[in-house]
Amino acid sequence: xxxxxxxxxxxxxxxxxxxxxxxxxxxxxxxxxxxxxxxxxxxxxxxxxxxxxxxxxxxxxxxxxxxxxxxxxxxxxxxxxxxxxxxxxxxxxxxxxxxxxx
Amino acid sequence: xxxxxxxxxxxxxxxxxxxxxxxxxxxxxxxxxxxxxxxxxxxxxxxxxxxxxxxxxxxxxxxxxxxxxxxxxxxxxxxxxxxxxxxxxxxxxxxxxxxxxxxxxxxxxxxxxxxxxxxxxxxxxxxxxxxxxxxxxxxxxxxxxxxxx
Numbered sequence: 001x002x003x004x005x006x007x008x009x010x011x012x013x014x015x016x017x018x019x020x021x022x023x024x025x026x027x028x029x030x031x032x033x034x035x036x037x038x039x040x041x042x043x044x045x046x047x048x049x050x051x052x053x054x055x056x057x058x059x060x061x062x063x064x065x066x067x068x069x070x071x072x073x074x075x076x077x078x079x080x081x082x083x084x085x086x087x088x089x090x091x092x093x094x095x096x097x098x099x100x101x102x
Numbered sequence: 103x104x105x106x107x108x109x110x111x112x113x114x115x116x117x118x119x120x121x122x123x124x125x126x127x128x129x130x131x132x133x134x135x136x137x138x139x140x141x142x143x144x145x146x147x148x149x150x151x152x153x154x155x156x157x158x159x160x161x162x163x164x165x166x167x168x169x170x171x172x173x174x175x176x177x178x179x180x181x182x183x184x185x186x187x188x189x190x191x192x193x194x195x196x197x198x199x200x201x202x203x204x205x206x207x208x209x210x211x212x213x214x215x216x217x218x219x220x221x222x223x224x225x226x227x228x229x230x231x232x233x234x235x236x237x238x239x240x241x242x243x244x245x246x247x248x249x250x251x
Binding site: 019021022023025029053054055056057059060061063064083084087088091092 | 117118120121124138139142145146149150153156157206207208209211212214215218219
């Protein structure tokens with residue numbers, strides 16, 4: 001489990017790696033929020049291409065970051081979600097909160 | 103419908119075991135030669151059921167989570183996740199999407215994921231005694247060496 005953060009202008013990209021479950025989501029949340037607090041990006045891009053598995057804890061992770069960004073008008077993009085992850089995201093209707101790019 | 107294979111295990115309700123639980127069940131089910139999507143559905147559902155035990159049933163501390171899986175001759179699998187935790191006051195309410203009793207970032211989608219990814223989900227619960235979740239899924243028939251055994 002890890003999150004690698006890249007900042008480019010007004011965009012923060014978080015490259016999430018490993019399984020997202022209740023065990024790992026807390027630390028991922030902390031790392032991403034640190035960067036939101038520090039940079040207040042206009043766009044947060046969550047890159048899921050390194051995520052091997054995600055359950056509904058990942059939905060909580062995305063929805064929580066969406067709430068934090070909304071406070072100041074930032075937007076959210078999700079990229080690189082594999083089939084299993086995309087299926088969980090669609091079930092939760094995440095496409096209503098974020099730009100969902102497969 | 104006859105059971106042709108079964109495994110059972112128990113583990114401490116530590117969040118570090120969530121990955122172990124879904125890996126163990128998916129490894130057992132793999133003898134039915136499921137598609138990648140089917141195995142992912144099962145992994146996700148098991149992860150939700152086990153997380154519920156950790157976050158809700160044993161919220162005050164640690165307890166044992168009992169997991170078993172049975173394979174039937176019609177290529178279906180029945181997975182049981184049981185705890186001896188606090189129990190659920192209103193099972194129907196708990197199963198409503200987005201309903202959650204804990205704050206933080208739980209999305210309240212655990213049962214919704216289980217119901218969506220499995221063919222059948224049954225929940226029995228008694229306050230102070232614990233909760234049993236039984237999930238069934240039919241694995242598609244494909245031609246393979248394993249299917250003949």
